[in-house]
Amino acid sequence: MQVVRYKPEGLDxxxxxxxxxxxxxxxxxxxxxQECPTGIVNEETFKDIYAQFFPQGDSSQYAHYVFSTFDHxxxxxxxxxxxxxxxxxxxxxTLQERLxxxxxxxxxxxxxIITKDEMVDIVSAIYEMIGRYSELCDEHSPxxxxxQVFQKMDLNMDGVISLEEFMDTCKRDENITKGMSxxxxxx
Numbered sequence: 001m002q003v004v005r006y007k008p009e010g011l012d013x014x015x016x017x018x019x020x021x022x023x024x025x026x027x028x029x030x031x032x033x034q035e036c037p038t039g040i041v042n043e044e045t046f047k048d049i050y051a052q053f054f055p056q057g058d059s060s061q062y063a064h065y066v067f068s069t070f071d072h073x074x075x076x077x078x079x080x081x082x083x084x085x086x087x088x089x090x091x092x093x094t095l096q097e098r099l100x101x102x103x104x105x106x107x108x109x110x111x112x113i114i115t116k117d118e119m120v121d122i123v124s125a126i127y128e129m130i131g132r133y134s135e136l137c138d139e140h141s142p143x144x145x146x147x148q149v150f151q152k153m154d155l156n157m158d159g160v161i162s163l164e165e166f167m168d169t170c171k172r173d174e175n176i177t178k179g180m181s182x183x184x185x186x187x
């Protein structure tokens with residue numbers, strides 16, 4: 001049985017398409033290959049890696065949603081290019097790019113709007129991931145949390161959150177804009 005190995009695009013192309021330097025990409029590729037020797041990561045492996053960062057809860061459902069946002073071609077695996085493209089947005093993207101990524105995370109069925117059900121699914125996954133005993137989980141149920149968010153974000157009161165409503169609300173909320181900067185990284 002022969003193992004198929006994936007070979008990424010050239011570094012020059014990745015340098016142009018991300019906000020990482022050649023050296024940073026080389027470091028990331030070494031780490032990626034160490035965790036994923038075939039050069040691609042499937043969802044189960046992604047969940048296993050993600051679980052290492054959240055030992056106090058069950059991160060599998062949230063990792064599924066994150067995996068979906070990274071898997072641009074929807075083929076069930078994440079290539080190194082897909083990984084660094086997503087990481088580039090999260091760690092070095094503009095506020096607009098990061099908010100677009102977050103919107104895509106919540107828009108599970110990719111129809112351009114966030115429904116209450118979609119947001120409840122994501123918020124429930126977050127509650128599971130951070131553990132039942134966190135302060136956040138003690139205050140509200142996922143549904144109560146989503147109801148509060150919808151009161152704030154559903155500006156035209158049509159029962160869904162559009163990209164424009166999401167962007168407008170997030171940009172006006174200082175806590176959200178500050179929170180997006182936690183992803184800033186220097187390798």
